[in-house]
Amino acid sequence: MKAMTKASGIAYLLIFISGFYANFAILENLVDLDNSEQTTLNIINDSIQFRHGLIAFFIMLISDVFLIWSLFKITEPTQKIVPYIASLFRGLHASFFLVALVQLNKIYTITSGKTNSSELQTRVIDLFKKFDEFWTIGLLFFGIHLLSLGFLAFKSNYINRFISFLLIIAALGYFIDGLSKLFLVSYNEYQSYFQAIVVFTGVIGELSFTIWLLVKGFSQKTFNI
Template sequence: MKLRTLSVIAGISYLIIFFAAIFANFFVLDSIVKEPLLTIQNDHLMVRFGIMAFIITVVFDVVVAWALYELYKKNILSGLSTLFRMMHAAIMGVAVFTLPVALTLTSEKEILNQIDLFNIIWLIGLFFFGIHLILLGRILKKPKLITISLIIAGIMYMADTGAHILLHNYDDYNSIFLALVAIPSIFGEMALSVWLLVKGGIS
């Protein structure tokens, strides 16, 4: 397959992940956290679509991992980077298995416990995703602003997971860590997806 085609596949897959994750996180999970029982009972179809959106992100995570590996397999770090992204996808897949159970629950506490379980598993996966982003930044080398953003985002993902585990009062710093992760990751990954679509694979 041509490098340009692989780059376009990776870019489109990144955009699908981005929009599916926004819907699943900010429209579905946030609604469940705010009104657990009401959302599960009255908006169960939206919740089911949210679960499907998470499954879609896992599928296209694997597609991105494959496409990026094929694009940069001459780099010695490419295989390692791919493995860490695949680890993230696998862990995320396990996390998604916890969500359909929430549809069967009738207690707000039980529903929120199930969402917490999902978040904990996902959080561990993001640690490995952070390593992938750091390695990807080293592999790409240019555009410089994108590679720096990816490396910073990777470090922040790892730091956030570590803080969740190590700090007993993490909630006091939650908004700070959210900003530290969100800003470089949204910019870096969105910019990368656009660059892959427009210029990636062109010698």
């Protein structure tokens, strides 16, 4: 179990590193959905950087898929049914994220070696919007996963119960941002606030759990499940 806990902590850490790099260091610098011409030009001129972002996202996806299995094994002794529910919704999240990444890969393909044009700009922005929509839906499923994981943490006798509370708060952050993005007409006006909510709650919840996994995994002491 210690090896599984250690591997889960490393996988979660990889998600944080690759996710922040791809999303904030790459996409935030290249993409402006309100300026299709500049966005397309950025990607054409910085195709290597965009490819690095794609690779980072796929590392994130692979780590996420691994966690479907490893977190199930860690939480399985706690409940009979809920670990399956948690795994199912993390799997749905990974599936939607994969579909979202297909859209980014299409952008990389259609812009490689191309010159900027209005037709290309329209296609690029359309694919970015699809990427964002698929990922948003996936994150709603991820929120349900975190709720289930928070419940399992609360019921377990080996995970700190304060972490269960933080995981549930993180889930609520994903719900608030995701539902607002999909259904709130004026979302763009308050986007920075919603993003701050999901980043703050997600970081404190998931990072706390990541630290717990790493500490338990690398600790010389054994723990009972």
